[in-house]
Amino acid sequence: MTVSAHDNRPRLPTWEAALSHLVLVAGGFFLMIPLAWMLSTSLKSLGTVMSLPPEWIPRTFHWENYADIFRLVPFGRYVWNTVVITLLDVMGKIVSCSLVAFAFARLRWRGREALFLIMLATMMLPPQVTMIPQFVVFKHMELIDTIVPLVLPNWLGGPFLTFLLRQFFMSIPLDLDDAARIDGASNFGIFWRVVLPLSKPALAAVAIFMFNGSWNDFFGPLIYLHSRDKYTIALGLRSFQDQNYTEWHLLMAASLVAMLPVVLIFFFAQKYFIQGIVFTGVKG
Amino acid sequence: MSKGKFTRRTFLQMTGLGVSTGLLAACVPVAAPSAEEAAMPEPVTVTFMVPGSTNEDADFAPVFEEFNNRYPEIDGQYTPAGTGYGQAYNDKLLTMLSGGTAPDTFKTLFGYFGSLAEKNVYVPLDDYAAQHPDETVFDDFFDAHVNACIIKGQLLALPNDGAPEGIWYNADLYDAAGLPYPDWDTTWSDMSAAGTALTQVDGSITTHYGIGHPNWLGTIWSNGGEILNEDGTQCMLDSDEAIEALEWMQSLVVDDGSAPGPEALSELGMFDRFTSGTLGSFWCVRGCLGGLRSIEDFQFDAAPLPLSNSGSRLTRLLIGWTSIWSGSEVPDEAYLLAAWICSPEGQRLRISRGYAHPSRKSLVEQDWYKNYECERCNSHAVNNVFPEMLLRGEGRAWPAHPNESEIVQAITTGLDSLWDGSKPAAQLAADLTAEINGIIG
Amino acid sequence: MxxxxxxxxxxxxxxxxxxxxxxxxxxxxxxxGPMIASAFFAFTEYDVLTQPKWVGWANFDKALTDDPKVGQALKVTSIYAVVSVPLQILLGLCVALMLNTRIRGLQFYRTVYYLPSVLSGVAVALLWRWIYAPNFGLINSFLARFDIVGPGWLGDKDWALTSMIGMSLWHVGGGIVIYLAGLQGVPSELYEAVRVDGAGRGAAFWHITLPMITPVLFYNLVIGIITALQIFTQALIMTNGGPHEATLFIVLYLYRNAFQFFKMGYASVLAWILFGYILMLTLLVYRSSGFWVFYAGELKSR
Incomplete structure (x- = not known):
């Protein structure tokens, strides 16, 4: 068995690379137009935000919109709260989901298949009908208006990402486990030294998903947080919806600011799931 | 063997570390308030929840500052729900009520007051109002506003504001078409004619619509129609008056093409379309001024609702129901806060910097209201139109009903076929009547 | 051994x-606990504020025989899932394959293609309203250049569902990330082997890449089915079920019952009907997976 850093991505002939660029640029252009439009909207005033036909270039650039969102809403506070919750969520998700996925993917134990199906089944009931009973559970634990209801479940597995990691773990040849066992490794040793190192791309994907999901979560903070100094960005973004109209310019500015960290994380984290360590196969 | 032990311990440590980190991080904020000693005369905390838009936050700030000055023994806490205005506010409120963690006082949005009242969510306020006449100043409320807070003879809320609906028109478009502005004598047919005259078509695209969608409730009421009978046991939408009102609404979109249809609305909503300068007029409350004041390109103003075919006018009121939760442990203090928020001075502090409509007769007489300077308001009719309609008794709130949110949903869904012409008004009225009777029955 | x-x-x-x-x-x-609670509520009349009242199978009767909205909701939800899930999988895979080559600027491209998945909430609503706007929107303006009059999209009852499906494709970024991670697990050695055999890249894709990423395809299919059948937020903020209930998805309808109409019991029945529906489909896929999903490290039953 050899495990090494290895790039298995196909090398393209020049003309094909050029074609790829063309297609990717065209698709990317289509995806970027809406964001460019968001940027343009975020720099207008409320009175000129809407026009038919739409104006691309703001008549005057209202850069102060970006200052206003911090002035009108305790946005800095919200960002900090969101960062804390998100980081705890991501840590918890990676630790707990990888442990649970290891049990489902690589250990033989009675009840494994049945429990796996039960885990899948928990995703199938729409959360709208379990939301209130869940709220009552946390209320009895006196945890309302704390971040525990938002964070704790993420330290206890969670079907979506456990399932994902299970799929990746099951793609790693079993011979590696057996070889490690013969070398005297415990199950945890296999988890730690064989499976996890080979799953860096998958773990990076899980981290990105969880970061994104936690960062943008609206219903969790909505239900469980009751005092404003604990609110998150997703709640803050709603405060631009007034009774009779929406302050689109501020909403767009705040949305752009809010998405920036996620984009940056993605930009830098992607090298892990692109250039992760790739095992080059098992011999013998 | 030792490796096996190490494994388990490491595993437990990891899990333990994780869980305790989470608990620790979460417990830090709760630790402070729960550790209070009873010996100190701490002020009683009373919470007040509203959706909490940015404007609302700013408007309420001086109200709470002043309250906490006046009542040092009470700590009034402004608690925005973090939802802005939308369905999410009701979701949060309902979850809190169901879980028994609701705020002491809170605002109820349109469509929920009757439903929540039936489920005993509110403390009846009659005795409190009698005990605190100076704080309540009952007689100063507009009658329609107070009536909207009374269900089965019980006062279940105080109105912290309550907005009648008027017409906002684009004065520049009216001028360009040589049309007189809408005023007290404007009728439905005048509005139709103006709508048609103001509509501009370029090829297959309507670039300017002359008129917005009339609000269904006010329009039906104005013509003498009713949604429900007096005791809320029967839907009355299939009356001739109601059908005539629906027909007028439909004619604007389907016959005249002067009001935007569903497709045009999916492009730009009524408010946004008006600010873009491509809508002649639309139905909205005074609160719209908060957004309209930032218009740069044209003059505008408000006008009363047009007179119906039966020659009358009735505008629906959007009431700011301020109630006390029946589970509150401090209802007395909560009442003082609610009464303050709804008091003349409490409303003045909030509304004189914002744009809601006061529920108090005395406030619309005050200078800040009567002589409000609005840069692009054409004739400042905005300062007298809304109170005048109220003083003429032309305002009314939706009569609270246990099934009101379901009824409203049925009507708004049904209106789809009015706006796109797929059902004649009479057919829609018949269908809705059957559906709503099914809901009530 | x-x-x-x-x-x-x-x-x-x-x-x-x-x-x-x-x-x-x-x-x-x-x-x-909450799942059992909701199963119990399904047999009650429960407004979430006062005590639930036992009504036996009445809610099930109503849902299955007496409520035309349930049929409509299941219909549009199914159409949405049947069309959007395969499209998402296919599109995601194609883009991921393109992003898994060795060309310059990939880090940038990947970020761009993931960007839409980052955006959420109300801003998305305004964005799509503008993209789909009938007269001056992005799509119809583009079509107008070719003298095509585009439909009314979100405001048109015949196109609203299509519009929602289109929106779902904007969010394939998540799927792309999974495929990219999956593609890293394909041993290069295998590619070298086919190259030595003189097979082309097409053959390499069919005989190596595709089988090796079936575990993640399986994941995306199962999760795609579950999330598509539970579509909710987009419908709530974009169309609120309209026009003419053309986008009245089942979860939107049960949410209305639970939180707007105070009928949590009935909402629970709808939720459990949907649960059964998803479970049935998932089990079908799960059972079929033995034929088409290849796990390099599958534990054989003992």
């Missing part, structure tokens, strides 16, 4: 439960 009763096997048996215990704990603490 390892005897089933060996200490090693017993340890594996025990460690299985140990490793799975975080999820088991979470399941017992926070999931199973």
């Amino acid at each position: 390892i005897p089933p009763s060996s200490p090693m096997r017993r340890r594996e048996e025990r460690d299985g439960w140990l490793f799975a215990s975080p999820w088991l704990l979470g399941f017992l603490l926070f999931t199973v």
Whole structure:
């Protein structure tokens, strides 16, 4: 068995690379137009935000919109709260989901298949009908208006990402486990030294998903947080919806600011799931 | 063997570390308030929840500052729900009520007051109002506003504001078409004619619509129609008056093409379309001024609702129901806060910097209201139109009903076929009547 | 090769439960109770504020025989899932394959293609309203250049569902990330082997890449089915079920019952009907997976 850093991505002939660029640029252009439009909207005033036909270039650039969102809403506070919750969520998700996925993917134990199906089944009931009973559970634990209801479940597995990691773990040849066992490794040793190192791309994907999901979560903070100094960005973004109209310019500015960290994380984290360590196969 | 032990311990440590980190991080904020000693005369905390838009936050700030000055023994806490205005506010409120963690006082949005009242969510306020006449100043409320807070003879809320609906028109478009502005004598047919005259078509695209969608409730009421009978046991939408009102609404979109249809609305909503300068007029409350004041390109103003075919006018009121939760442990203090928020001075502090409509007769007489300077308001009719309609008794709130949110949903869904012409008004009225009777029955 | 009763096997048996215990704990603490509660509510009339009242099968009767909205909701939800899930999988895979080559600027491209998945909430609503706007919107302006009059999209009852499906494709970024991670697990050695055999890249894709990423394809299919059939937020903020209930998805309808109409009992019945529907589909896919999903490290049953 050899495990090494290895790039298995196909090398393209020049003309094909050029074609790829063309297609990717065209698709990317289509995806970027809406964001460019968001940027343009975020720099207008409320009175000129809407026009038919739409104006691309703001008549005057209202850069102060970006200052206003911090002035009108305790946005800095919200960002900090969101960062804390998100980081705890991501840590918890990676630790707990990888442990649970290891049990489902690589250990033989009675009840494994049945429990796996039960885990899948928990995703199938729409959360709208379990939301209130869940709220009552946390209320009895006196945890309302704390971040525990938002964070704790993420330290206890969670079907979506456990399932994902299970799929990746099951793609790693079993011979590696057996070889490690013969070398005297415990199950945890296999988890730690064989499976996890080979799953860096998958773990990076899980981290990105969880970061994104936690960062943008609206219903969790909505239900469980009751005092404003604990609110998150997703709640803050709603405060631009007034009774009779929406302050689109501020909403767009705040949305752009809010998405920036996620984009940056993605930009830098992607090298892990692109250039992760790739095992080059098992011999013998 | 030792490796096996190490494994388990490491595993437990990891899990333990994780869980305790989470608990620790979460417990830090709760630790402070729960550790209070009873010996100190701490002020009683009373919470007040509203959706909490940015404007609302700013408007309420001086109200709470002043309250906490006046009542040092009470700590009034402004608690925005973090939802802005939308369905999410009701979701949060309902979850809190169901879980028994609701705020002491809170605002109820349109469509929920009757439903929540039936489920005993509110403390009846009659005795409190009698005990605190100076704080309540009952007689100063507009009658329609107070009536909207009374269900089965019980006062279940105080109105912290309550907005009648008027017409906002684009004065520049009216001028360009040589049309007189809408005023007290404007009728439905005048509005139709103006709508048609103001509509501009370029090829297959309507670039300017002359008129917005009339609000269904006010329009039906104005013509003498009713949604429900007096005791809320029967839907009355299939009356001739109601059908005539629906027909007028439909004619604007389907016959005249002067009001935007569903497709045009999916492009730009009524408010946004008006600010873009491509809508002649639309139905909205005074609160719209908060957004309209930032218009740069044209003059505008408000006008009363047009007179119906039966020659009358009735505008629906959007009431700011301020109630006390029946589970509150401090209802007395909560009442003082609610009464303050709804008091003349409490409303003045909030509304004189914002744009809601006061529920108090005395406030619309005050200078800040009567002589409000609005840069692009054409004739400042905005300062007298809304109170005048109220003083003429032309305002009314939706009569609270246990099934009101379901009824409203049925009507708004049904209106789809009015706006796109797929059902004649009479057919829609018949269908809705059957559906709503099914809901009530 | 390892005897089933060996200490090693017993340890594996025990460690299985140990490793799975975080999820088991979470399941017992926070999931199973609320699920049982909602199953109980399904047999009651429950407004979430006063005590539930036992009504037996009445809610089921109403949902299955007496409520035309349920049929409509299941219909549009199914159409949405049947069309959007395969499209998402296909599109995601195609883009991921393109992003998994060695060309310059990939880090930038990948970020661009993931960007839409980052955006959420109300801003998305305004964005799509503008993209789909009938007269001056992005799509119809583009079509107008070719003298095509585009439809009314979100405001048109015949196109609203199509519009929602289109929106779902904007969010394939998540799927792309999974495919990219999956593609890293394909041993390069295998590619070298086919190259030596003189096979083309097409053959390499069919015989190596595709089989090797079936585990993640399987994941995206199952999760795609579950999330598509539970579509909710987009419908709530974009169309609120309209026009003419053309986008009245089942979860939107049950949400209305639960939180707007105070009919949590009925909402629970709808939720459990949907549960059964998803479970049936998932089990079908799960059973079929033995024929088409290839796991390099699958544990054979004992």
